[in-house]
Amino acid sequence: MENIIDTIGYCAALLTTLSFLPQAIKTIKTKDTSGISLIMYSMFTLGVFGWLVYGFIKNDIPLIMANLVTLSLAGIILRLKIKYK
Amino acid sequence: MENIIDTIGYCAALLTTLSFLPQAIKTIKTKDTSGISLIMYSMFTLGVFGWLVYGFIKNDIPLIMANLVTLSLAGIILRLKIKYK
Numbered sequence: 001m002e003n004i005i006d007t008i009g010y011c012a013a014l015l016t017t018l019s020f021l022p023q024a025i026k027t028i029k030t031k032d033t034s035g036i037s038l039i040m041y042s043m044f045t046l047g048v049f050g051w052l053v054y055g056f057i058k059n060d061i062p063l064i065m066a067n068l069v070t071l072s073l074a075g076i077i078l079r080l081k082i083k084y085k
Numbered sequence: 086m087e088n089i090i091d092t093i094g095y096c097a098a099l100l101t102t103l104s105f106l107p108q109a110i111k112t113i114k115t116k117d118t119s120g121i122s123l124i125m126y127s128m129f130t131l132g133v134f135g136w137l138v139y140g141f142i143k144n145d146i147p148l149i150m151a152n153l154v155t156l157s158l159a160g161i162i163l164r165l166k167i168k169y170k
Contacts, residue, residue, distance in 0.1 A: 005139065008135055008138055008142070009136075009139045011132075011135050012132045012134075012135030012136040012138075012139055013132070014132070015129065016129055016132035016133060016135075016136065017132075019125045019128035019132060020125060020129075022122045022125045022128070023121070023125035025122075026122045026125075027120065027122075030119075030120065032120035033120050034115075034117055034119070034120055035111070035112065035119055035120040035121050036108070036120050036121065037108040039104075039107035040104045040105060040106075040108035040111075043101075043103065043104035043107070044100065044104035044105075047096075047098075047099070047100025047102075047104060048101060049097075050094075050096050050097030050101075051094075051097040051101065053093055053097075054090065054093045054094045057090050057093070058090070
């Protein structure tokens with residue numbers, strides 16, 4: 001049973017982390033950022049940075065890895081939103 | 086020291102959870118979803134649902150509360166994206 005629970009956790013982490021990849025690719029290709037909320041990506045990027053700091057302090061490798069990926073993807077989208085308003 | 090670490094965790098959770106609120110409000114107001122990735126919000130909503138199931142199994146109240154909020158906000162954005170393509 002423990003294995004199934006861990007698998008659900010890993011799948012959830014993988015999905016929520018990698019979900020920002022298609023958005024980053026779409027935004028890089030289309031430069032269409034009008035519908036994207038600057039406040040959302042500012043708050044989200046700050047929050048993910050917070051999770052990264054939290055992961056480092058707790059020495060939690062999965063938390064560090066997941067949030068490093070999400071931070072770079074969300075950071076790309078945030079920069080494009082600022083650049084193309 | 087433990088308090089500071091917990092505070093960082095709570096702030097990170099609050100920011101990443103509530104960050105979807107400004108995006109939901111913007112999308113409801115503008116109906117502008119062209120720049121939003123359908124694949125992202127499909128993956129993200131499924132992932133957040135996974136975290137919710139994980140939270141229920143582990144009986145982890147903060148995880149359940151945070152992901153209930155995020156699931157409803159991300160669900161609104163996903164429905165609007167499907168409706169307004």
